[in-house]
Amino acid sequence: MDTLLQVLLDGILNGMLYALVAVGLCLIWGVMDVINFAHGEYVMISMYVTYWLGFLANVDPLVSMFAGGLFIFILGALTYQLIIKYTVGKPPLSALLATFGLAMLLKNLCLNWFTPNYRILSDTWLGDRTFQLGAIIVPVPQLVTAVLALVMIGLVFFMVRRTRFGWAVQATAMDKEAAELMGINTERIYLLVFGIGGATVGIAGGIMPTYLAVHPEVGTMFSLIAFICVAMGGFGSIPGALVAALLVGVVEALAGYYIAPVFKYVAVFGLYLALVLLRPKGIFGW
Amino acid sequence: MRFWIVAAVAVTLMLGAAPGQSLAQSQEKVIKIGTIFPLTGPVALAGQRCKAAVETAVEIINNKHPNIKVPLANQAGLLGGYKIVLVHADSQGKPDVGKAEAERLINQEGVWALIGAYNSSVSGPASLVAERAKKIFMCGASSAASLTQRKEMKYFFRTASTDEIESQEFVEVLEWLNKTQKNANIKTLGIIYENSVFGKNAAQQAMKAAAGKFQVVADVPFNPGATNLDSEIQTLKGKNPDALFGAVLGADYALMVKTMKKMNWVPKVSLNYCSGYQDPVIAKQLGPDANYFMGSTAYSPEFQSMMPAVAEVEKIFKSKTGGVPYDSDSIQETIAMLVLAQAIEKSKSLDPTVVAETLHANTWPSPLSLSGKVAFVPGGQNKYALSLITQLQGGKYKKIFPVEKADTKPVFPIPPWDKR
Numbered sequence: 290m291d292t293l294l295q296v297l298l299d300g301i302l303n304g305m306l307y308a309l310v311a312v313g314l315c316l317i318w319g320v321m322d323v324i325n326f327a328h329g330e331y332v333m334i335s336m337y338v339t340y341w342l343g344f345l346a347n348v349d350p351l352v353s354m355f356a357g358g359l360f361i362f363i364l365g366a367l368t369y370q371l372i373i374k375y376t377v378g379k380p381p382l383s384a385l386l387a388t389f390g391l392a393m394l395l396k397n398l399c400l401n402w403f404t405p406n407y408r409i410l411s412d413t414w415l416g417d418r419t420f421q422l423g424a425i426i427v428p429v430p431q432l433v434t435a436v437l438a439l440v441m442i443g444l445v446f447f448m449v450r451r452t453r454f455g456w457a458v459q460a461t462a463m464d465k466e467a468a469e470l471m472g473i474n475t476e477r478i479y480l481l482v483f484g485i486g487g488a489t490v491g492i493a494g495g496i497m498p499t500y501l502a503v504h505p506e507v508g509t510m511f512s513l514i515a516f517i518c519v520a521m522g523g524f525g526s527i528p529g530a531l532v533a534a535l536l537v538g539v540v541e542a543l544a545g546y547y548i549a550p551v552f553k554y555v556a557v558f559g560l561y562l563a564l565v566l567l568r569p570k571g572i573f574g575w
Numbered sequence: 576m577r578f579w580i581v582a583a584v585a586v587t588l589m590l591g592a593a594p595g596q597s598l599a600q601s602q603e604k605v606i607k608i609g610t611i612f613p614l615t616g617p618v619a620l621a622g623q624r625c626k627a628a629v630e631t632a633v634e635i636i637n638n639k640h641p642n643i644k645v646p647l648a649n650q651a652g653l654l655g656g657y658k659i660v661l662v663h664a665d666s667q668g669k670p671d672v673g674k675a676e677a678e679r680l681i682n683q684e685g686v687w688a689l690i691g692a693y694n695s696s697v698s699g700p701a702s703l704v705a706e707r708a709k710k711i712f713m714c715g716a717s718s719a720a721s722l723t724q725r726k727e728m729k730y731f732f733r734t735a736s737t738d739e740i741e742s743q744e745f746v747e748v749l750e751w752l753n754k755t756q757k758n759a760n761i762k763t764l765g766i767i768y769e770n771s772v773f774g775k776n777a778a779q780q781a782m783k784a785a786a787g788k789f790q791v792v793a794d795v796p797f798n799p800g801a802t803n804l805d806s807e808i809q810t811l812k813g814k815n816p817d818a819l820f821g822a823v824l825g826a827d828y829a830l831m832v833k834t835m836k837k838m839n840w841v842p843k844v845s846l847n848y849c850s851g852y853q854d855p856v857i858a859k860q861l862g863p864d865a866n867y868f869m870g871s872t873a874y875s876p877e878f879q880s881m882m883p884a885v886a887e888v889e890k891i892f893k894s895k896t897g898g899v900p901y902d903s904d905s906i907q908e909t910i911a912m913l914v915l916a917q918a919i920e921k922s923k924s925l926d927p928t929v930v931a932e933t934l935h936a937n938t939w940p941s942p943l944s945l946s947g948k949v950a951f952v953p954g955g956q957n958k959y960a961l962s963l964i965t966q967l968q969g970g971k972y973k974k975i976f977p978v979e980k981a982d983t984k985p986v987f988p989i990p991p992w993d994k995r
Contacts, residue, residue, distance in 0.1 A: 292809070295809065296805075299803075397615070400615060404897070405620035406620055406856055407854075407860060408860060411862050417833065417836050419839065506616060506619070509800065510800055544806075546809050550804075550806045551796040
């Protein structure tokens with residue numbers, strides 16, 4: 290029983306991290322119908338921001354993650370302004386290919402600037418702390434990440450549902466031309482959505498160097514899992530992305546322990562395939 | 576308008592001069608060697624170091640270095656003036672890309688020989704391309720034993736140790752610990768390995784070596800580049816083997832150690848193949864958490880008293896890696912290049928078949944190898960490949976086995992995380 294609870298806890302905590310990475314992608318996808326292939330590279334760059342702030346200025350990731358968020362907000366806004374803007378109204382493939390090119394560019398720039406060296410931030414506030422809850426080991430950095438994910442997802446959800454800006458975002462997502470007729474500056478909405486989507490993934494990446502090595506390839510798998518979470522949850526549905534991410538985390542942990550570790554991603558992708566076949570619009574899709 | 580006509584004529588004249596230049600270049604005495612390493616992708620760090628290692632060897636071969644005590648350092652070039660020119664290719668760690676790059680290097684770049692490819696999964700298909708084209712393939716660091724079990728291969732040569740040799744060595748270490756350490760009682764074994772040619776071969780050889788001696792209770796493959804290794808370490812913790820063999824590379828190795836710490840579990844002894852454990856950068860980055868793990872090591876800076884020739888060569892290598900010293904894998908690429916150059920010089924020929932026969936027929940002095948020499952058996956394995964078992968203690972690779980080469984005693988069992 291203890292083992293099952295431990296496996297479930299690990300799955301939930303990993304799922305919350307996936308949710309935090311996925312929510313930005315979900316927002317961008319939901320509002321703009323743009324698949325941002327550079328999402329994993331945003332995670333990686335934010336990890337570098339936090340790492341270098343920690344290494345050079347001794348700033349802890351708990352503080353510097355906000356700098357990571359701000360950096361990726363700016364990067365996201367620039368991505369829109371310099372690339373995505375020119376693909377709006379064009380076939381969806383052009384935005385997809387453009388962000389794929391951006392992903393390659395960012396990854397190789399980091400490879401060039403920072404070398405492929407693995408970088409681990411030591412002596413962080415959260416460090417490798419754990420505490421026991423009966424026989425269950427609770428890792429503090431992952432727990433803090435989960436709480437942060439809940440807060441961030443809550444904030445994004447509140448912003449979209451309860452603020453005037455959020456209503457404008459929803460209106461733009463539903464019908465761009467009608468929103469423009471109502472006086473909404475859709476260009477500005479797109480710019481901010483790309484920025485906010487970037488900021489959330491920037492904060493996720495910002496806290497990750499507490500327990501993960503930083504290197505140019507680190508974002509690849511996170512990016513893939515984020516796509517699955519968003520597609521499973523329903524395109525553009527923030528609660529859907531959260532539920533799907535938790536499902537992915539738990540299925541990964543259960544299959545990894547009770548079937549075979551090498552089977553964990555097979556189970557995740559199998560679940561994704563089954564869900565897409567049974568409900569192509571995702572759990573909360575409409 | 577007149578300006579544009581003058582400019583066009585000038586450009587045409589400049590372009591016209593180019594073929595003359597390239598003709599002059601082609602008349603230079605050069606031997607083109609193609610390198611295939613994972614310069615990008617999950618193991619790019621190791622690949623870039625291997626590339627720097629080959630470049631280091633070429634710098635020694637092409638120029639006079641009287642202060643360096645390795646063969647050919649005292650002369651400039653080969654065969655009375657031939658220089659080696661490297662053409663680099665990136666396999667990304669992918670077998671299909673590596674194979675395509677091997678074909679490109681041979682068919683389009685016209686390289687005389689290939690060197691690479693770090694990943695066993697790439698060395699396999701890439702060396703088959705070379706074999707078909709009757710080109711020599713020098714393999715430094717790929718460890719899958721199966722690569723040199725292809726006895727029909729005439730142009731394939733590997734300088735490093737194999738996972739078969741290392742597995743036998745690991746089992747000997749366990750037996751030695753059982754004999755010499757109080758209450759060691761090592762009976763069960765767990766194996767964690769990446770789900771690749773390298774990892775699967777290592778696991779297969781580990782099981783073969785352990786058969787009848789230790790009971791394998793946990794067989795844990797994992798996907799390289801995973802977001803977490805929770806299930807993997809939880810499985811090991813559940814089975815709680817006395818000893819662990821790990822074929823885990825790069826960032827995955829760091830994640831494995833961190834996850835063990837998170838789950839508050841360590842085996843009594845952990846022995847690791849290849850460049851996760853052997854990577855001095857990872858060891859430094861992990862800090863005290865890296866301590867007490869063991870592995871096979873063909874070179875680390877702590878070995879310099881046994882291999883004095885390395886120091887001067889390593890200065891050149893470090894200038895290419897931003898100060899990072901050789902590790903067990905990268906030094907093998909320098910050795911492979913130097914041995915190939917010696918064979919060219921000795922055979923006095925640029926016929927690949929003649930040079931391959933010369934490689935097989937001789938024993939080559941190799942001051943950068945632990946054994947000091949290299950000789951190849953049918954299939955291309957270096958029969959003098961040697962590595963020592965080290966344990967990280969205080970961030971240093973301490974030699975612990977074989978006993979006659981040891982400089983310290985092992986810390987056994989690995990202390991629990993909360994008692995360090």
